[in-house]
Amino acid sequence: MVCAIDGTSMSVPNSDPNRGAFYRLHSGDLDSGYLMIRLVTVVACGTRTVIDAVFGSFGVSEIAYAPRLFASLREGMVVLADRNFAVAALIGAIAETKADLLIRGKAGHTMPMIERLSDGSWLSVKGPVVVRVIDAEIVVDTGGAARTVRYRLLTTLTDYRRYPAMELVRLYHQRWEIETAYAELKSSMLGGRVLRARTPAGVEQEVYALLIAYQALRIAIADATLTDPGVTPLRGSFGIAVNTARDQLVHAAGVVAGTSIDLVGKIGAAVLAELLPPRRSRQCPRVVKRALSKHRAKGALDRTNYSSVSISISLCELPGLTSTMAP
Template sequence: IATSQGVRVGHYRLLTTLTDPSAHPACELIRLYHERWEIETAYAELKSTILGGRVLRARTPAGIEQEVWALLVAYQALRTAMTDATDSIPGTDPDRAGFTVALSAARDQLILAAGIIADTVIDLVGVIGRHVLAQLLPRRRVRTKDRIVKRAISKYNARGPAIDRTTYKATISINMLTTDP
C-alpha cells in the first residue's frame, strides 16, 4: 500500500474455500477483502438512519420480530433500488449510492403517495434511483489502517499514544507469487 506517508509492504496468505481460480481469481478476492467491513455500514444504516436512533416500539416478542422483519424488508427494498440505479450506469460502484438520499426519496414518495399505481412499464431506476444517481458519493478511499475499537467519548484526554486519525489517499499494488506444482 502506498500513501503520501510512505509505502507499507506486507505478505498475505489467502486461505479460502473458493478453489476454482478461474471463477474466483485471487486478485479479485484480495480486492474484495478491503471491503470486508461494509456490514458495519449496514448496521449503522438500520440503527441510526432508518430508526433515527429510536428504539423498537413493540412490547411483545412477536411484535418485535414483526418490526425487525419490516425494517429488514424496507432496508432490502432501498438497497435494491440503489443497486438498480447504479447498475443502470456501467462502471458505477454501488458504494457510491447514498443510503440517506435513497431513504429521503422513498419517504417523499410515501408522503406524496406518488407512483402507487404500477404501470405496465417497469422502471428499474425509478424516482429513488434518479435521486441516488443525482447525488452520487465520491469514490471510497482504500483503507490503509487496521480496524480499531473506538474509545468511548469522554471529556478527559485518553492516556497513551495519540491515535492518528488522518486519512491518506492510497494505492494498492498486488504481485501474485505462484509456484508451479
Template structure:
C-alpha cells in the same frame, strides 16, 4: 393512485412497487393473518404501517400514520389512536413480516461477481431494545469491562451480497449465543457459484466444513498465529492444508500500506480458501478481494445509523421486537433493490449510490402517496432511482482511517490522542511462503 376504502392508507409510497399489495395479501393469506372482517385497520394496512415506521424511525406510530395519510386528500381515512394501532400490530403478529422477508430477501440483479462467483459476506452485529422486563428476560444486559449494557441487546447475523448490499438471509436472537452457533441456519442460503467472506471468528473447522458442504466456496481470515501444516504446495507461495475434513488453500500475505501525508504501516493476513487452483484464482487478487468483507459493515451502518439514527428499537416485548426486526430488514431490502435497479439500468456501480438520498426520497414519496401504482408508461428507475443517480457519490478511492471509537465516552475529552484523518493510500501485497 391508491387502494380503495379502508385499504387506502396501506402503502409505502414508491416502494409499494417493490412490495406490492398482492405480495402483502399473499403472506397474510399464507400465515392466516387476514382480518375476519374489514376493520378501520385492515391487516394489509397494518403491515404497511410497520414498514413505514422503519422509514420514520424517530416518530411514534400515530405520527407515522399521519404521514401515510397526508397525501390522501379527499379520501376518507380512519384516525386511530395509539392503543388501536398497538392492538392492530399485535393482532397480525410476527409471521406475516417473516414471510414477507422470505419473499424479498436474496441477492439483487447486479450483485458483485468475481470470476463468475457471487461474492457475499457473513458477520454479526448487536442492537439495543427498550429496557422493559420482558426484553430483559429475553435478551438480558450484555456484560463488559465497564459493567452491563444500559439496554438489553440482541444479536443479528446476516449474509449480505457485496456490491449491492442486499440481504440474502438473516437470523437474530439473544447475545448469549455466539455467532458461530447462529451461523449454521444461515448456510441454507448458500450454493454453487457463491463465495463467502468472513473474519477470523468464523474460521472454525465445523463451520468451514458446513460451508463447503453447501457447494459454496469460502475465503476466511485466520488468526496469524494459527498453525496450518502444509500438505501440498501451490506455485504462488500459497499452500494446501486440512482443516477438519476440508482441504483448503492457505495464503499468508504481507500488506504494505503507503499513506500520503502519514507513516507507512504493515499488516499480515492469513487467509484460507476452498479455491485451491492458484492459476485460476491468483493469491494477490484473493487478498484484495477479502477487503469486500467490509460491505456488510456498511450495511449494518445503514441499518443502525442511517435508518435508526443510533436509537434503540421500539417494541417492549420480544414478539414486538421480532416483528420490528423483520420490518426493518424488509424495508432495507426494498430500498437496496430500488438503488440496484437504478444503478444496473444505467451501468453505474452500486457503491456510488447514496443510501441516505434513497431513504429520504422514499420518505417524501410516502408522504405524497406518490408512485404507489405504476402508470401506463412505466419508469423502471422511478423517482427514488433518479434521485440517487442525480447525486452519485465519487468513485471509490483507496483510503485508510484508523478504527477508533467515533463517539467519545466523555463529551469533554475524546478517547486518546488519535489522528482521525483519512489518507489516500497505495498498497503492495507480498505472498509469503509457508
C-alpha cells in the same frame, strides 16, 4: 456471486418482557444501559442486498447463529468472513453447501503444510476440508506514515492458476461491504436510535420491518444503476434513497401507479442524479464505536479516515506453520 457473512448488535428497551429474552452486555463492573440483540446476515457484496438473516439474544455468539444461514448458500458463491468464522465446524458446513469460502485465519494458529504451491501459497487442512493458505503482507502509505498488516487467508479455491493469490487478497477486501450495509441499516435508517418495541414479539416485528425496508431500498438502487452499464450499485447513495423514500411517504406521492410503469422510479431517479464518486482508497484504525460508559476513555482515540497514497501487497510466510511434507 461474492457474499459476506458477519454479525452486528442492536439495542432494545430494558423492559421486563425483553429482559426475559435478550441480553445485557457486561464489562467488568459496568452493564450496558440497554439490552442487546445480535443480527447475523449474508450480504451480496456487489449490491449490499441481504440474502438471508437471523437474529436473537446477544448472549448467543455469531458463529452459533451462522449455520442457520447456510441453507441460502449455493454452488458458485464465494463466502467472505472474518477471523471469528475460521473454525473447523463452520468451514466444513460451508463446504458442504458447495459454496467456496475465503476467510481470514486466526493469528498464531498452527496449521500443517501439505503442499507448497508455486505462487507462494500452500495447502493445508481445516477439519475435514482441504484449504489453500495465503499469507500476505499489506503496506498502506497514508503520506505521513506507513502501516503494515499481515493477513492469513484460508480458501477452498485451491486452483492457484485459476485463482491467483494476489487476486484473492484483493477480493477479501470486499468483506467490508457487509460492514457498510450495517452502517446503512443502523445509522442511515435508525439514526443510531434504540429499537422501540418493549416486547420480544414487537422486537422481532421491528427488525423484520427494518430489513424489508432496507432490502427494498437496496433493490431500488441496484435496479436503477442497471440502466447504466458504467455504474455499479455501490455508487448509488443509500442516504439519498432513504430521504427520497421518506419524502414520498410524507407527501403520499406516487402511491397509485399510472398506466405506464417507470421501472427506475423516483428513488432510482434521485440516486442516478447524484451518484457517489468512485470509491477512494482509505483506511481507518479499528476502535470501539460505542463505549459502555458515556465518559471519555483514557488516552487518545484516533478516529480519523486517512487517504491512502499507495497500497502494496506481497506474499510472505507467517508464524504458525508446521510442515508435514516428506523431505
